[in-house]
Amino acid sequence: MAEHPRPRLVATDLDGTLVDREGNVSDYTREVLLEVERLGVPVVFVTGRPLRWARDVFEHVGSHGLAVISNGAAVWDVAADRARLERPITPEAGREFARLLREAVPGTAYAVETLAGIELEPGFMERYPIPDVVRRAHVDELLDAGAWKLLARHEELSPQEFWDRAEAATGDRLTITWSSSTTLLEISAAQVTKASTLAMVCADLGIGPEEVIAFGDMPNDIPMLSWAGRSWAMADAHPTVVEVADEVAPSHHEDGVARVLAGVFDL
Numbered sequence: 247m248a249e250h251p252r253p254r255l256v257a258t259d260l261d262g263t264l265v266d267r268e269g270n271v272s273d274y275t276r277e278v279l280l281e282v283e284r285l286g287v288p289v290v291f292v293t294g295r296p297l298r299w300a301r302d303v304f305e306h307v308g309s310h311g312l313a314v315i316s317n318g319a320a321v322w323d324v325a326a327d328r329a330r331l332e333r334p335i336t337p338e339a340g341r342e343f344a345r346l347l348r349e350a351v352p353g354t355a356y357a358v359e360t361l362a363g364i365e366l367e368p369g370f371m372e373r374y375p376i377p378d379v380v381r382r383a384h385v386d387e388l389l390d391a392g393a394w395k396l397l398a399r400h401e402e403l404s405p406q407e408f409w410d411r412a413e414a415a416t417g418d419r420l421t422i423t424w425s426s427s428t429t430l431l432e433i434s435a436a437q438v439t440k441a442s443t444l445a446m447v448c449a450d451l452g453i454g455p456e457e458v459i460a461f462g463d464m465p466n467d468i469p470m471l472s473w474a475g476r477s478w479a480m481a482d483a484h485p486t487v488v489e490v491a492d493e494v495a496p497s498h499h500e501d502g503v504a505r506v507l508a509g510v511f512d513l
Contacts, residue, residue, distance in 0.1 A: 247295040249356075252510075253483055253510065254457040255448060256282060256288070256460070257290050257316060257458055257460040257474060258290075258461040258462075259462040260300075261293070261294075261295070262289070262463035263467075264481075264503050267499050271303060273480065274504055276306060278513060279306060279504070279507075280502035281511070282513075288310040288312070290310070290314060290444065291306075291307060291311065291313040291314070291315075292314040292318075292440045294317045294464075297315055298364070298366065307324045310354065311323055313322040313438060314443050317432055317439065318434060318439050318441070318443030319334060319435070320443075321446070330343055331446065333434070333438045334393060335392055335394070336392050337391065337394055340358075340385075344356055344370070346410070347416055350411060350414065351408065351411050351412065352404070353402060354398050354399070354400055356385040356387070356388065356399075357388070358394075359394050360391070360393050360394055361394070363377065363380070367388070368382050370397070374428075386500070387482065397430060398412065398431040398433075399428070404429060405412070410424060420435060421435065421436060421438055421439055422438070424466065425464035425466040426429065431464060439466075440467060440469055440470040441470045442469070458474040459476070459477070459510065460477045461495060461506070462477075462480070464483070464484055464487060465487065468490050476492055476502045477492045478491055478493050478506055479495070480494070482497045483501060493506075
């Protein structure tokens with residue numbers, strides 16, 4: 247690794263990458279992140295998690311205080327507890343996308359993620375606990391004020407088949423990806439990805455892609471891993487992620503990110 251200059255920023259996914267199976271940051275990983283931050287290198291969490299789940303790990307955000315959440319739909323200023331940047335889906339774009347996809351793939355159900363939280367169609371089968379008081383309505387109503395993410399679920403298709411059919415039906419109107427073990431598409435505004443929003447964060451800091459190392463495990467990480475100067479897929483990452491990454495790190499339940507960082511920064 248000596249031929250590479252020392253990175254100026256670390257970008258890491260959370261689930262399946264930095265956190266363990268229970269969604270926790272281990273003591274070892276916590277210490278390594280602190281050591282990297284002490285060297286003046288920010289560790290930026292770049293996650294598909296919505297704000298309501300990202301808050302669970304905000305205690306580990308370093309002094310820079312920034313996290314990229316909802317697949318790039320927002321940059322959250324942890325100290326100020328507000329969005330520094332928002333890149334939402336507009337109501338018009340979201341409604342057109344939802345109509346085209348449901349016409350092409352009957353059985354599609356929708357939910358939206360916003361600053362306020364999740365809202366769902368009655369037919370959307372959520373896999374995780376949600377607040378008791380959650381609005382349930384047709385997607386056209388849920389998109390009244392736009393959304394950070396539009397979620398599309400199907401109970402019969404595989405994730406890849408659903409993605410392929412969605413792209414065929416909707417073109418490049420919005421950005422489609424997925425990171426779930428179930429058939430759940432995560433849809434962002436056009437050109438909004440983890441990579442494009444992380445690039446904005448780095449530009450503000452005067453950091454180029456060649457000075458960034460990135461870690462991920464699922465298809466929603468591919469743009470970020472392709473953009474960063476150095477990239478690692480986790481050992482148990484999706485095959486498409488391993489294909490694009492420069493190297494493979496130990497798995498997330500073996501502190502893979504921290505072990506790579508300890509080597510890169512001679513900790």
